[in-house]
Amino acid sequence: MKEPLLSIRNLSVTFATSRGPFKAVDGVDLDVAEGELVAIVGESGSGKSVAMLAVMGLLPWTAKVSADRLAFGNRDLLTLSARERRKIIGHDIAMIFQEPMSSLNPCFTVGFQIREAMAAHLDLSSAERQKRAVELLDLVGIPEPERRLKAFPHQLSGGMSQRVMIAMALACSPKLIIADEPTTALDVTIQAQILDLLLRLQKESGVGLVLITHDMGVVAETSQRVCVQYAGQQIEMQGTRGLFADPHHPYTAALLDALPERASGRLLPSIPGVVPGLADRPAGCLFSPRCRFATDTCRTVPPSRASAALGLALCHYPLKDGVPQHREFAL
Template sequence: MADTPLLSIRNLSVSFATSRGPFRAVDGVDLDVSSGELVAIVGESGSGKSVAMLAVMGLLPWTATVTADRLAFDGHDMLALSPRERRRIIGRDLAMIFQEPMSSLNPCFTVGFQIGEALKTHLGLDRAERRVRSIELLREVGIPEPERRLKAFPHQLSGGMSQRVMIAMALACRPKLIIADEPTTALDVTIQAQILDLLVRLQRDNGVGLVLITHDMGVVAETAQRVCVHYAGQQVEMQETAGLFRDPHHPYTAALLAALPERASGRILPSIPGVVPGLADRPKGCLFSPRCRFATERCRTVPPPRSGPELGLALCHTPLVGGVPQRRTQAA
């Protein structure tokens, strides 16, 4: 890992204005990603995973307020950049693969036009050069007959093919970091495996950093070097992948892993009771306390402190060691 991370985030928070007051969708997230590193972000829907990365990309609506102690990419302070300066970076050095390819691709323009738009804007290629590079990109992501596919509209492509086009667009300017937001959610199982294999291969071959937002812990185990676990907008644990699967320190992480079918010991698959809290039902103390079997009265009333790196930076009053809660006596 490089000494200076490619992406460095400290205390990132995102709030949205609502009729009931501000709602904090992301609360105090830290993240470092180096060149050539694959970091996974996991957690249930509503955990703020996508919102945090959209904040990095500058793609949140005007109702969002983004604050951070540091939000730096490749030496640039992303919060201090003007919109024009940010547009020079987004799409060229920092790219994103979105969750729904059919809604992310513009239905009014061909595949070739949409790939070529980034090449023209960021690299200044002429029409002939854009065509050559677009064909090369489609071939790189495994699309057959790339010359013919350039003339296709998004509705003429399958879900898997559309996702490959999205990956080609993200790779167009040879970015230094790619954020992949649940890139296989809308695809069937066989296509999911192909897309993930493609992403990981391209990431390794090109030496780019990759942030993978996913629900699939099996994919995380096979591909990621480090894992960030998000819950209700907070980053509750961060560990190297092997350590997290061997000895999770936050009760939420342990519950996620216990719900994996391959870890289930009985006939009934374990589940986590309840739902992720929203605007109106956020607990006073630990946000996971209503669903946590280790919760104490202190957990329900006092926000938890963050543990040290030896416990995976777990945001918990009772971090687990070997599956056993360690009661912390220091003041929060």
């Protein structure tokens, strides 16, 4: 079997706070192959972005990252020096952030920022970097690319700025792109354009793509596999078609039930409560205070992971056709 581009096993990220350590990511596993699109979904506070920032090495000093395996190809990202990591990040692995206006430096033109990435990783002359920058802006659908390269970020719209971020990510022809909610700050029409652009570029170049999103509709249309996270934990991993047809974790089922196109009554279903933080984490299953199937066991005993046939659900009673199962079913 071909080795995945990105391989993560038991990834955890713990932050030091004034109230004690807080585990923002707890036991995440993920493989991403060349040409594959994997979606990571979950509410805000589920640790989606933090997990991928750990891969990029962009977390603050207060974060402690640990994993049984965190590898890009045959390179162990945990043991790389800062200098060695910088050769990979931005070249082989690129990230598109969700807020382009806060990710682009307001003091420099977009052309300077695109060329800066190439200067750090590619052996190109100044003229070659300029030519490549023009090609990139044209590739992502920005008109008059030569003129736009001279613009500052505040002179561009949100959609244009996000296209510049995508151009920067593509500048060094990466093998893996992490897109962190790349359409959150954009209106619906521009969202569709940006997603279509990302998918087209991904198919044409064959890069692996990790898409962090809240939009289950986007997930259904684009991804091959879906990782569902809740309160820092990976609670389900399934192929996209299987996940939408038969979700195995109650949280996944509740997310899908809340989709407008699945609602049957006058009121849109919702999940009561909020994602637990540092001070209100339950002793057992982290979803138990919000789960309609929760028992005393769920509230007091942390669950173990079910079999692959049940979506690797982190649940005492994973669902099958909407019905909770005893764990013997998974053995």
